[in-house]
Amino acid sequence: MMLTFGLFQVLSFFYREVLALGLLAFAGWPLVSRLFYQNKVMASTWILFSFVLAVFPLMPVVGRASNIPLVTGAGLLSVIFGCVCWASFRTGKMKALHTSIERRIFITQMLIIIMSIYVVKTTHASLARKQGLPVINQIISWMTLASSFLMPVLSSTVFFHRLLSISLSLISTYLLLSTGYEALFPLVLCCLMFVWINLEQETVQIHGISPAQKLSMIDFAQKADGTQLRQIRLDDIRRSYFFTFFIVTAFFGTGNIASVNSFDPASVYCFLTVFNPFVMGALMMWKILIPFVIVMCAFESIQVSTQLSSNSLFLIVLVISDIMALHFFFLVKDYGSWLDIGTSISHYVIVMSMTIFLMFLSRLADILTTQRIRLPEKIKWHFL
Secondary structure (H helix, E strand, C coil): CHHHHHHHHHHHHHCCHHHHHHHHHHHCHHHHCCHHHHCHHHHHHHHHHHHHHCCHHHCCCCCCCCCHHHHHHHHHHHHHHHHHHHHHHCCHHHHHHCCHHHHHHHHHHHHHHHHHHHHHHHHHHHHHCCCCCCHHHHHHHHHHHHHHHHHHHHCCCEHHHHHHHHHHHHHHHHHHCCCCHHHHHHHHHHHHHHHHHHHHHHHHHHHCCCCCCCHHHCECCCCCCCCCCCCCCHHHHHHHHHHHHHHHHHHHCCCHHHHHHHCCHHHHCCCCCCCCHHHHHHHHHHHHHHHHHHHHHHHHHHHHHCCCCHHHHHHHHHHHHHHHHHHHHHHCCCCCCHHHHHHHHHHHHHHHCHHHHHHHHHHHHHHHHHCCCCCCCCCCCCCC
């Protein structure tokens, strides 16, 4: 079975459409388990967003054709997403966790997303009129990029508060680096990750694996110690496979490899228009990494909520990665065109490097979820 799963992911390296089939198969997960009867609303939401995310691998590779109204729409949907999540946090016990600082951080992040929408629209309009990149837009763009690292660590480490803060920060930067339909990708991915976290908690309650924790009460800063961690179960193999599949989806969902090879400079026009390969390359790499960070933070959350050691799950991920690498090892070519030979070798190297890459992402996700810079409660926010 594991070899079959590995082959399925291998095919996605050659045919992006395979990812759509995988996501459609994932949509049936609550139906073949007891999850649909346990929580019909959450299970239906999982099915919905699985279908929506499955559309992206079927879309053309992100190219040079800009669609700024679509980016604007993605930004507005992101604002709605943030407001809906925040409103849901204000119910029950979560309401007590809303401090004045948390509210101000949330409002600031909403304003940053709105400013990102404004910058994208006005920048491309200015460039279309041959007037260049407005200086104020450039300043806002770089400040937004810096805030994407700062705002999450200013927010509370309470489970959904921190995850929402991370999502909004990453989405705001991704909007500035988008020129078309890919602007919707991190938003849909975030929605699916939120649902995945909730459904995994439902599976814990169904199987009675460990004492059920309310997700709203979990604090990233207070991870379970060694005595509270549980042993690996069969469900953990499925969780690890879901994770590796979502990582591959984050990589190929919008055809990011092709966009890097073609190196379309339009994606970085909100930051600079003068050719600078190192800065442009770094910005494009961060654009590619953002979906990975979203998936990694979700996986980190599942580890915490299900009380399983991250080392245990990574061992399973390592096995899955090795199975994929084994497939690619036998697909390495030493004949044919240089393109075929180079592609076969690069695929093998990418999969072999996945473990190291995931370790780096895991550390980054750990910092984003657990670290916090505390601000004094009586700090003056003159602009709010």
